[in-house]
Amino acid sequence: QVHLVESGGGLVQAGGSLRLSCVASGITFSIYSMGWYRQAPGKQRELVASIAMTSSTNYADSVKGRFTISRDNAKNTVYLQMNSLKPEDTAVYYCNARWRPSFDYWGQGTQVTVSS
16 A cells, blocks of 8 residues: 655745655655645645656746655655755645556645745
């Protein structure tokens, strides 16, 4: 059974930092592309950042230069370092693991709230 467990969310003031973690189990982590998505109230879920099995990365324009995604295959963990946080970064952040279309898994989400 596949589990993705996020942690590290919370309340932070604008300009602050948080680091999200997502620990995966039940998958061969190293072959999966991992991603962080977010969903704010009343908005669609959007990609924040992704990291391929080759460790190549992709970022939404809104977080480039502020967020960094990384992975540790030995720990089956993907991280999202978030710096210079803004109130508009407030959302539920979800971890995603994807290998092929039928191998696509989500975590339960972790709330990030940035106060102004």
